[in-house]
Amino acid sequence: MFGRIDHIGVAVDDLDGAIALYSERFGMREQHRETIEAFDVEAVLLEVGEGHVELLKPLSSESGIGKFLERNGPGLHHVAYQTDDIDSALEQVKAAGLDLIDKEPRTGIRGSRVAFLHPKSTGGVLTELVEPAH
Amino acid sequence: MFGRIDHIGVAVDDLDGAIALYSERFGMREQHRETIEAFDVEAVLLEVGEGHVELLKPLSSESGIGKFLERNGPGLHHVAYQTDDIDSALEQVKAAGLDLIDKEPRTGIRGSRVAFLHPKSTGGVLTELVEPAH
Numbered sequence: 001m002f003g004r005i006d007h008i009g010v011a012v013d014d015l016d017g018a019i020a021l022y023s024e025r026f027g028m029r030e031q032h033r034e035t036i037e038a039f040d041v042e043a044v045l046l047e048v049g050e051g052h053v054e055l056l057k058p059l060s061s062e063s064g065i066g067k068f069l070e071r072n073g074p075g076l077h078h079v080a081y082q083t084d085d086i087d088s089a090l091e092q093v094k095a096a097g098l099d100l101i102d103k104e105p106r107t108g109i110r111g112s113r114v115a116f117l118h119p120k121s122t123g124g125v126l127t128e129l130v131e132p133a134h
Numbered sequence: 135m136f137g138r139i140d141h142i143g144v145a146v147d148d149l150d151g152a153i154a155l156y157s158e159r160f161g162m163r164e165q166h167r168e169t170i171e172a173f174d175v176e177a178v179l180l181e182v183g184e185g186h187v188e189l190l191k192p193l194s195s196e197s198g199i200g201k202f203l204e205r206n207g208p209g210l211h212h213v214a215y216q217t218d219d220i221d222s223a224l225e226q227v228k229a230a231g232l233d234l235i236d237k238e239p240r241t242g243i244r245g246s247r248v249a250f251l252h253p254k255s256t257g258g259v260l261t262e263l264v265e266p267a268h
Contacts (some may be wrong), residue, residue: 001161005139006182008213010259018257025230026215027135048215049138051185075258076210079142081160081182096159123152124209125144 002081005062006054007045009078014055015042018074022046022053028086034109041065043109054080054109068101078116080128086113089129093117105131135223136215140264141179141186143212145202149176149191152208156187158182169242175199177243188214188243209237212260220265227251227263227264239265 022028022059028046036043040063045058054079061075079092083089086105094100099118108114111133119126146152156162161182178189190211192200202211207217217223220239228234233252242248245267247260253260 002182005142005185008142011255014257021257026230042173049137050183051139064217073258075253076213076260079210093159100158119209123144123146123148123155124207124253126210 001092002083002129005051006082006109006132007054007078008076008127009054009056009128010075011072011077012074013069014074015044015055018055019066023054028053034111035059036109038106038108039064044057047110048097054059063115072112078126078128080130082088082130082132084131086131088117089131090115090126098122105129107125111122136217136263138216139185139215140214140262140266141203141211142192143214143260143262144188144209145199145211146191147203147210149178149189152179152189153180156171166244169193170243172208172242173198179243183188184250188213200238212262214248214264216264216266219267220249223263223265224233224249231259232256239263240263 014050023030028048031047032045036044040059044062046053056065101118102115105113105115113131115129117127162182165181166179168177174193176191180187190199232255235252236249239247239249245263249263251261
């Protein structure tokens with residue numbers, strides 16, 4: 001069902017500091033930057049192998065990432081698995097009885113289609129499915 | 135410096151339930167199981183592309199994972215990046231002034247050599263370097 005770990009999502013309060021860490025110290029290339037309105041975040045993708053680190057800085061304290069930061073501080077926020085067919089993957093997880101945050105895919109970074117599973121169904125791990133734009 | 139995301143580490147209290155989630159529902163093959171004395175955990179690796187999900191169940195409440203579970207409940211614990219040369223990678227992160235939990239590599243799962251960076255240097259993300267056994 002999943003091809004690989006697509007990315008880890010990291011909640012940050014200091015975006016420039018986080019970019020410096022991952023690019024200068026860890027040598028990951030900054031690949032993409034985007035304001036994702038649907039999630040109310042500024043997002044930066046850095047490349048590591050075929051996967052990515054996705055840095056997420058909230059644009060408001062009301063956003064999901066804003067609330068996460070207030071509760072937990074900066075750190076690991078979610079993991080995303082890549083799929084070629086998110087509609088079929090969502091059907092499978094629905095059929096398995098997992099709780100979904102997104103019953104239908106929505107638009108994520110770089111025109112991908114994404115859906116989040118609820119962490120109460122996934123052992124506390126906020127889990128995202130990603131079908132990259134073709 | 136890093137070839138790819140090697141794995142995400144997930145703290146679990148119900149190991150069998152977590153294996154069922156990742157293998158039966160997400161279709162990841164269980165690849166390896168090991169008691170890692172140095173970390174006082176039972177660990178299970180499931181395959182996803184070239185990477186892994188590493189499930190970690192504490193063998194005592196005094197272990198790092200045991201304390202994490204008590205504080206946070208089950209969920210994302212760390213991310214690990216693969217390197218071909220952990221000695222060189224550790225020198226680079228030391229030279230960059232990052233704080234290390236492990237100043238020298240120690241033995242991790244499947245005979246790998248691993249070292250953890252301190253989350254206070256890495257934006258709250260517990261970060262592991264892994265050089266797989268050759």
